[in-house]
Structure formats: structure tokens, C-alpha cells
Amino acid sequence: MTDSELVELAQKGDKAALETALLRYKPLVHKKSQPYYLAGGDDDDIVQEGLIGLYKAIMEFDKEKFPLFNVFAGVCVERRIISAVKKASRIKHSPLNSYVSLSGHTEGDGINAEEIQGAISDPESILIERERAEVFEMMIIGVLSDMELKVLLAHLNGKSYKETAAELGRDAKAVDNAMQRIKKKIENLV
Secondary structure, eight states: OOHHHHHHHHHTTOHHHHHHHHHHHHHHHHHHHTTOOOTTOOHHHHHHHHHHHHHHHHHHOOTTTOSOHHHHHHHHHHHHHHHHHHHHHHHHHHHHHOOEETTSOOOTTOEEHHHHHHHHHOHHHHHHHHHHHHHHHHHHHHHSOHHHHHHHHHHHTTOOHHHHHHHHTSOHHHHHHHHHHHHHHHHHHO
């Protein structure tokens, strides 16, 4: 059964298809989670975040918009992991940047406990960050050529330059050159 067929069945509520898709892509989640560290957590927490990203990818996949599920899943998993790492880092480093007044009053650059709680669970902030990420993604897509976009998606899916070159019918040097252009273009956007 193809990935698209499996995902379609999972989206229709077939629990066996969902479990099969999750098992099929669990190695991808492990591979994507290896380079990351979650402040205040362990490796299993990173993998769990990746599995949540995989689940969301399965539920939100649209074969009309994205031709390859494996690329879409890789991007979703990596985004979920990166978001979790960034969130943990912000919370972890807040004591280094300022202190928390448990009385609710702030002095100097301090922040109060209510502000921290609001930042952690504020749905509006989450939505705004998600929208910013989508806008940034569209900006990236807008500045990259078709070749560069294919190279970037392959990279995000964990493929080596050699694997990407073989897939695109190019040599590894062309893929490397494309990655260098991609990096410069993204740096200019930031």
C-alpha cells in the first residue's frame, strides 16, 4: 500500500492504517530527533514531539498540495521538534535574562509569574507564531528556484548530497552549490 493510500485510510478513521503509518515513519522521527536537545527533557521527549509532528502530518496531508508524503512528514516532524526545542529554550533561559517576582510585582527588567504563564499557554501567541512561520515559509518558497526547493526539501528529509544528486539526476557539486545559494537567500530574508 502506498503512503498516500495509507494516510487517506488513516484520515478516514482506520486505526490500523494510522498505526501502520506511524510505525513506517518512526525511523524518520528518530533520525530527525538525533541532532536536537530538549532543555529539561530527555531523548524520549524529543522523539515524542516528533511523533506528534508525524501524527499531525498524517492528519493534515493533502496529496493535491503535496505530491510526496515522506517529504511533507519530514518537514512536519522537524518543525515540531524545532518548535519544542525553541519553546524549552525560551523558558529555560528566562531566569538567566531576568528574575521572576512571585509576588506579581516586577522591578527593573524582571517579569512576573503571570507573564510567564501567559507566554507558555497563550493560544494567541501560538497562533501568531504559527502564522509567522507560514509567512516565512512562503517567502522562502518565493525566492528559491525549483531546483533549490527540491534540494531544500531533500535536505529537510534527511537525504545526503549524494542521495539528492542521484534523485535529481545532478552531480553532488550542483547540489552543494544549490545549498550554498539556499543558505544565502534565507540569510537575506532573515
